[in-house]
Amino acid sequence: MRPDHVEDLLRELAPQVLGALARRYGHFAEAEDAVQEAMLSACTSWPREGLPERPRAWLITVASRRLTDLLRAEEARQRREDGAARAWRPPAGDTEADDTLVLFYLCCHPALRPADQIALTLRSVGGLSTAEIARAFLVPEQTMAQRILRAKRRIRNHGEPFRMPAATERAERTAAVLHVLYLIFTEGYTSTVGAQLYRVDLSAEAIRLARILRLLLPRDSEVTGLLALMLLTDARRPARTGAHGELIPLAEQDRGRWDTAAISEGLALITEALPNGPAGPYQLQAAIAALHDEAPSSADTDWPQILALYEVLLAHADNPVVALNHAVALAMARGPEAGLERLARLAGDPRIGERHRYHAVRAHLLELTGERKGAAEAYLRAARLATNLREQQYLNRKAAALCARPTLTTMIGTVDTARGLLLGLLAGDCFGAPFEGGATVGEAAVRALERTGEPLRYTDDTALAFAFAAHLAEHGEVRIDRLAREFADTWRAEPWRGYGAGAARLFARVAEGTPWEQAAREQFGGSGSYGNGAAMRVAPAALAARDLGHAAELARRSALPSHAHEDGTLGAVCQAGAAFLAAHQDPGIRLDTAGFLGALSDTLGSARWRDSLERAGTLLRAGASPERAARELGNGVAAPESVPSAVYAFLREPDDLAACLRFAVRMAGDTDTIAAMAGALTGARCGPATLPASWRARLEGAERAVALADRLAVTSTGGAR
Amino acid sequence: MKYMIMLYASQADHDALSGRPGSKPAWSQEEIAALHEHMGKIHTELAESGELVDAQPLAQPVHTRRLHSRDGVPVVTDGPYAETQEVLAGYTIVDCSGMDRATEIGFEFASAPGPEGATDTAFLDIRPLGDGQAEL
Numbered sequence: 001m002r003p004d005h006v007e008d009l010l011r012e013l014a015p016q017v018l019g020a021l022a023r024r025y026g027h028f029a030e031a032e033d034a035v036q037e038a039m040l041s042a043c044t045s046w047p048r049e050g051l052p053e054r055p056r057a058w059l060i061t062v063a064s065r066r067l068t069d070l071l072r073a074e075e076a077r078q079r080r081e082d083g084a085a086r087a088w089r090p091p092a093g094d095t096e097a098d099d100t101l102v103l104f105y106l107c108c109h110p111a112l113r114p115a116d117q118i119a120l121t122l123r124s125v126g127g128l129s130t131a132e133i134a135r136a137f138l139v140p141e142q143t144m145a146q147r148i149l150r151a152k153r154r155i156r157n158h159g160e161p162f163r164m165p166a167a168t169e170r171a172e173r174t175a176a177v178l179h180v181l182y183l184i185f186t187e188g189y190t191s192t193v194g195a196q197l198y199r200v201d202l203s204a205e206a207i208r209l210a211r212i213l214r215l216l217l218p219r220d221s222e223v224t225g226l227l228a229l230m231l232l233t234d235a236r237r238p239a240r241t242g243a244h245g246e247l248i249p250l251a252e253q254d255r256g257r258w259d260t261a262a263i264s265e266g267l268a269l270i271t272e273a274l275p276n277g278p279a280g281p282y283q284l285q286a287a288i289a290a291l292h293d294e295a296p297s298s299a300d301t302d303w304p305q306i307l308a309l310y311e312v313l314l315a316h317a318d319n320p321v322v323a324l325n326h327a328v329a330l331a332m333a334r335g336p337e338a339g340l341e342r343l344a345r346l347a348g349d350p351r352i353g354e355r356h357r358y359h360a361v362r363a364h365l366l367e368l369t370g371e372r373k374g375a376a377e378a379y380l381r382a383a384r385l386a387t388n389l390r391e392q393q394y395l396n397r398k399a400a401a402l403c404a405r406p407t408l409t410t411m412i413g414t415v416d417t418a419r420g421l422l423l424g425l426l427a428g429d430c431f432g433a434p435f436e437g438g439a440t441v442g443e444a445a446v447r448a449l450e451r452t453g454e455p456l457r458y459t460d461d462t463a464l465a466f467a468f469a470a471h472l473a474e475h476g477e478v479r480i481d482r483l484a485r486e487f488a489d490t491w492r493a494e495p496w497r498g499y500g501a502g503a504a505r506l507f508a509r510v511a512e513g514t515p516w517e518q519a520a521r522e523q524f525g526g527s528g529s530y531g532n533g534a535a536m537r538v539a540p541a542a543l544a545a546r547d548l549g550h551a552a553e554l555a556r557r558s559a560l561p562s563h564a565h566e567d568g569t570l571g572a573v574c575q576a577g578a579a580f581l582a583a584h585q586d587p588g589i590r591l592d593t594a595g596f597l598g599a600l601s602d603t604l605g606s607a608r609w610r611d612s613l614e615r616a617g618t619l620l621r622a623g624a625s626p627e628r629a630a631r632e633l634g635n636g637v638a639a640p641e642s643v644p645s646a647v648y649a650f651l652r653e654p655d656d657l658a659a660c661l662r663f664a665v666r667m668a669g670d671t672d673t674i675a676a677m678a679g680a681l682t683g684a685r686c687g688p689a690t691l692p693a694s695w696r697a698r699l700e701g702a703e704r705a706v707a708l709a710d711r712l713a714v715t716s717t718g719g720a721r
Numbered sequence: 722m723k724y725m726i727m728l729y730a731s732q733a734d735h736d737a738l739s740g741r742p743g744s745k746p747a748w749s750q751e752e753i754a755a756l757h758e759h760m761g762k763i764h765t766e767l768a769e770s771g772e773l774v775d776a777q778p779l780a781q782p783v784h785t786r787r788l789h790s791r792d793g794v795p796v797v798t799d800g801p802y803a804e805t806q807e808v809l810a811g812y813t814i815v816d817c818s819g820m821d822r823a824t825e826i827g828f829e830f831a832s833a834p835g836p837e838g839a840t841d842t843a844f845l846d847i848r849p850l851g852d853g854q855a856e857l
Contacts, residue, residue, distance in 0.1 A: 244754035246750050387781070392740075396736075396747075399742050400747075594749075621749045621751055
């Protein structure tokens with residue numbers, strides 16, 4: 001016989017043996033010790049010598065012998081002390097099957113504190129060792145042993161006989177047992193501390209005990225209700241936490257991961273229990289859990305029915321947690337305002353008003369009404385009040401996601417954003433240009449350039465970006481024919497700014513009068529350009545865009561005169577979207593990089609670009625160096641090989657323009673364009689303040705950048721549309 | 722001999738760990754999982770080697786309540802720490818062969834993974850527990 005089989009069998013027999021002993025001899029406390037010792041001896045001898053023919057009888061015999069010893073010693077002591085022999089209690093005469101039930105009642109005796117009831121139930125009925133229970137509750141073994149000892153002493157002092165409570169007390173005593181089992185279950189369900197390997201699974205133990213109780217009280221609908229509630233709740237456990245242990249709320253859980261067997265069993269039980277007269281609180285909660293478990297999604301949940309059930313539940317007891325859930329149901333069934341109104345009535349309740357759960361619910365409902373600021377504040381408040389790190393992380397994530405500014409509100413913010421964007425672009429171009437085409441760029445080389453103090457010239461990137469900024473400031477939108485001509489004029493005015501051969505050819509043809517549609521289409525043997533030229537100049541679109549979708553549309557239209565290939569266009573959409581997102585998030589709040597990349601991917605709607613941005617996210621989490629990022633994301637002149645790299649450099653250094661540019665330049669390759677794009681993003685987020693004055697002084701075109709930025713800032717607040 | 726290994730960190734460190742917006746760069750889910758795994762591994766090993774006595778993390782410092790007495794009158798202060806003040810964040814009590822072994826265990830804690838610079842201001846102290854017997 002394998003040791004774990006022996007253990008299972010022993011745990012099943014433990015309450016029966018203890019029940020038999022306590023019924024026969026009384027003296028619950030001593031009987032409990034005797035059974036523990038008998039089990040210990042079985043644990044060592046059974047696996048070695050094989051299972052006795054009648055294991056239960058074996059245990060009762062060994063335990064009785066031990067109990068007799070214990071009582072004799074106790075009696076001798078008593079006799080010495082007061083000379084009075086203590087009579088053994090007569091057997092109570094109940095049937096043997098009821099022994100376990102009596103044991104349940106005794107362990108959950110109303111004279112005991114809940115913590116003691118739990119400990120005693122797990123040991124006497126559950127057959128767990130003191131050490132196991134101690135580990136499950138993360139307390140020292142000695143503390144748990146003391147709890148059990150104290151509980152047993154209280155029962156003895158109370159003079160409680162080992163027999164069935166009177167019929168008049170029965171309902172109340174059963175309720176106490178159910179409450180203890182419920183507490184054991186929730187301790188197991190909500191705990192996230194400690195290595196699971198190392199701890200007894202308290203939820204599973206509570207379910208096992210509830211099953212035993214149901215066998216003993218098959219006609220008690222509340223017992224059935226509690227078992228159903230446990231099964232229906234536990235069924236969601238696999239979906240409740242993410243890959244890294246983070247909490248996932250019900251609405252966002254992957255319902256495919258729920259345990260369907262547990263759900264069917266729970267549904268069958270609650271269906272059986274409900275028709276038996278008025279439903280008690282456990283049946284009501286199970287019925288609510290069933291409605292959640294049956295729904296294919298949060299939106300498809302029968303909220304009106306859940307609301308009705310919470311109303312019945314509230315009539316049972318004035319419980320603030322139930323009231324909180326009632327508010328949620330109200331919000332889901334009748335709208336968030338109704339839920340918030342209900343919550344307001346709970347605010348003054350000292351039992352709940354300052355608990356993190358109250359503020360988390362309030363935050364969620366405010367979010368549903370569109371009150372982003374109030375919601376973010378409430379999430380932060382909830383996170384401050386929470387003591388569980390996982391919950392804090394969840395609440396802080398929610399707050400961070402809400403902190404993005406939906407619109408530019410102040411003039412100062414807009415001017416700073418616009419100046420930062422254009423100066424960042426210009427500075428990236430100027431500092432990147434001397435390194436263009438290098439296979440690697442060392443840290444020392446970047447520092448050397450910083451030290452020289454010589455003036456730095458801008459290239460085609462800035463020239464075209466300025467042209468585009470001026471166009472947007474003038475028109476507030478993209479007029480393609482005109483923009484194509486303006487780009488061509490920009491080239492013709494200063495063809496020495498470092499244009500690529502393809503771009504020069506294109507602009508020359510447009511300048512000669514070839515329609516841009518034709519010229520762009522015929523680039524690169526008819527495939528159109530997928531270079532990063534449309535992306536490098538596009539950032540000012542973020543300053544004229546109303547929303548992310550509008551930024552993408554402006555980018556697409558601005559790419560048309562030169563970039564007919566899809567990747568050329570997507571490069572522009574990616575950079576404009578990134579600039580829009582960078583410009584519209586509060587720089588005082590830490591950037592949510594995952595959320596940023598997610599929003600950007602959604603805007604692009606291209607699987608290949610999404611993969612690329614996902615790779616950037618992975619590198620970010622790994623803290624990858626510029627060299628490694630360049631190897632994996634690229635540093636070439638094609639848009640897919642440079643735009644994600646620029647986004648990466650920005651996400652690495654979103655709050656410091658100088659640091660961002662140093663990082664981008666070290667990615668080597670097409671350094672001026674990658675640094676220009678990255679600089680535009682960081683500049684849009686944090687403004688021009690983090691660009692060192694000594695750098696700024698060296699930039700050709702800095703004054704033009706500021707003048708254009710100020711014109712665009714007026715446009716974007718609606719002044720000159 | 723018993724030693725208490727005390728880990729110190731500030732509310733600001735805690736905020737970064739829990740991803741509070743506006744704090745120092747937040748930890749990613751992977752980094753948090755790696756930290757938990759690292760700590761779990763150390764404690765499992767300590768339990769297996771029989772050296773673990775007790776270990777507990779403390780909730781964020783803002784939940785602190787301080788009691789002291791002013792002119793003989795008890796005074797209660799809530800959350801008395803500054804944001805960046807390092808305070809006890811958790812402890813592990815070990816029963817091991819000596820200070821050198823306790824220091825070795827301390828080094829394992831100190832090598833916990835995390836984002837760059839996140840634990841720059843954190844530190845840990847190792848102190849022997851007072852020996853009640855010897856003092857009598």
